[in-house]
Amino acid sequence: MQKVRVGSAERMRGGLRVPGDKSISHRVAMLSSLATGTSTLSGFLKSEDCLNTLYAMAAMGAHVSELKGGEIRVEGTGGVLRSPGKVLDMGNSGTGMRLLTGLLAGFPIEAELTGDRSLLSRPMKRIQHPLHEMGASVALLGANGCGPIRISGGRLHPITYTLPVASAQIKSAVLLAGLSVDGEVCVIEPEETRDHTERILTALGYPLEINGRTIILHGNPDRLKNLPARDWKVPGDFSSAAFWLVAAAMTPGSEVTIERVGLNPRRTALLRVLERMGADLQIRADAENADWEQTGTVTVKGGSLRGTTVCGKEIPNLIDELPLVAVAGAVAEGETIVADAAELRVKESDRIASVCRNLDLMGCNVEERQDGFMVRGGPVAGGVTLQSYMDHRIVMAMSVLALHAAKPVVIEDVACVATSYPTFWQDLETLCGNVIG
Numbered sequence: 426m427q428k429v430r431v432g433s434a435e436r437m438r439g440g441l442r443v444p445g446d447k448s449i450s451h452r453v454a455m456l457s458s459l460a461t462g463t464s465t466l467s468g469f470l471k472s473e474d475c476l477n478t479l480y481a482m483a484a485m486g487a488h489v490s491e492l493k494g495g496e497i498r499v500e501g502t503g504g505v506l507r508s509p510g511k512v513l514d515m516g517n518s519g520t521g522m523r524l525l526t527g528l529l530a531g532f533p534i535e536a537e538l539t540g541d542r543s544l545l546s547r548p549m550k551r552i553q554h555p556l557h558e559m560g561a562s563v564a565l566l567g568a569n570g571c572g573p574i575r576i577s578g579g580r581l582h583p584i585t586y587t588l589p590v591a592s593a594q595i596k597s598a599v600l601l602a603g604l605s606v607d608g609e610v611c612v613i614e615p616e617e618t619r620d621h622t623e624r625i626l627t628a629l630g631y632p633l634e635i636n637g638r639t640i641i642l643h644g645n646p647d648r649l650k651n652l653p654a655r656d657w658k659v660p661g662d663f664s665s666a667a668f669w670l671v672a673a674a675m676t677p678g679s680e681v682t683i684e685r686v687g688l689n690p691r692r693t694a695l696l697r698v699l700e701r702m703g704a705d706l707q708i709r710a711d712a713e714n715a716d717w718e719q720t721g722t723v724t725v726k727g728g729s730l731r732g733t734t735v736c737g738k739e740i741p742n743l744i745d746e747l748p749l750v751a752v753a754g755a756v757a758e759g760e761t762i763v764a765d766a767a768e769l770r771v772k773e774s775d776r777i778a779s780v781c782r783n784l785d786l787m788g789c790n791v792e793e794r795q796d797g798f799m800v801r802g803g804p805v806a807g808g809v810t811l812q813s814y815m816d817h818r819i820v821m822a823m824s825v826l827a828l829h830a831a832k833p834v835v836i837e838d839v840a841c842v843a844t845s846y847p848t849f850w851q852d853l854e855t856l857c858g859n860v861i862g
């Protein structure tokens with residue numbers, strides 16, 4: 426689909442399950458491919474991004490197939506990988522490219538990773554630096570410290586590394602490289618970031634010491650050859666559920682329930698932000714999955730919202746939801762401020778610029794700042810054509826705002842939504858009726 430026209434919605438009612446968590450899907454694809462034995466991945470996100478990671482692992486020796494029920498079956502390699510013999514295309518995915526670079530750096534193989542225009546403009550020195558300190562050979566083939574990336578894998582050393590920015594991708598790249606190390610790999614993060622890598626490794630019985638923002642992995646090449654296979658039930662992606670939680674919270678008379686969604690405490694700060702804004706939320710934890718990644722049901726009832734400030738250590742916990750905070754702020758009473766979020770400038774697009782330009786076009790009162798933005802709530806005029814900036818989360822966030830606009834809104838180049846949420850438009854129709862023209 427190249428462009429879409431979204432009209433306004435009266436109110437939203439209903440329930441759904443969102444597709445599987447993107448961050449978790451990448452990680453279980455990588456680790457079950459290395460395991461000894463056969464893993465089954467149910468709820469795996471079959472979006473372009475995560476499928477690219479699976480294809481990459483298959484090119485290096487894993488056997489991947491799809492079962493009748495839609496689950497993915499992965500026969501692991503027992504901790505060995507072969508050179509892929511072709512360039513691995515990671516598409517749009519920073520997670521795929523950064524985590525895989527870390528993982529491959531310690532294997533005796535040659536690999537080259539590439540991606541689309543957006544991915545090849547994203548900073549990769551942030552992973553090259555710690556990996557070089559570990560003794561890896563990682564070359565950045567693009568200009569200005571960007572990919573493609575060429576990895577000539579080899580022996581890596583232990584490291585203690587303090588992350589310069591709060592980034593789960595950098596943390597995970599170092600931890601995954603640590604699997605090939607004989608010795609301790611210690612990562613210290615400036616703020617807590619999503620901890621899916623740590624949880625998955627712990628669920629596999631891999632020894633990790635976690636003390637607040639310090640993580641120590643006890644690397645051991647023999648252990649890497651004996652990672653157990655297992656069945657993974659991937660939770661629904663909280664970042665995908667977030668579109669409906671915000672859309673319903675903004676619309677008086679709405680009530681939306683999302684089931685089996687991931688409720689990892691390092692991912693769900695948006696719930697606290699929505700509560701501060703006055704949203705009526707009900708959260709129920711599921712009994713299953715709690716040993717690994719908590720899931721649950723979230724119900725939100727719509728009402729009027731008030732502005733809030735989001736900054737400091739809350740930022741990494743809702744980094745992918747910040748475009749939606751701007752959208753909620755656009756209809757909330759008073760000012761909504763996002764600060765300390767300069768990392769948004771190096772996402773799939775410069776999300777501070779793309780959010781502010783689109784809100785401005787929609788007739789909202791928005792001020793761009795170096796590390797965030799300020800939005801003053803008011804009427805949303807709409808009746809315009811918006812750019813996607815080839816960024817899936819910008820398209821979906823702007824579609825939520827369009828539900829509130831006085832006049833229908835056209836969004837161009839929306840195919841990028843398939844990188845993280847292939848059924849987004851169907852789910853929009855399910856919850857809002859005929860709003861897509």
Ligand code: S3P
Pocket residue numbers: 447448449520591592593594595597618619744745768
């Ligand atoms: C991710 C971490 C975050 C997030 C991205 C997924 C991950 O990026 O924005 O969508 O899976 O580890 P950073 O770690 O670069 O902030």
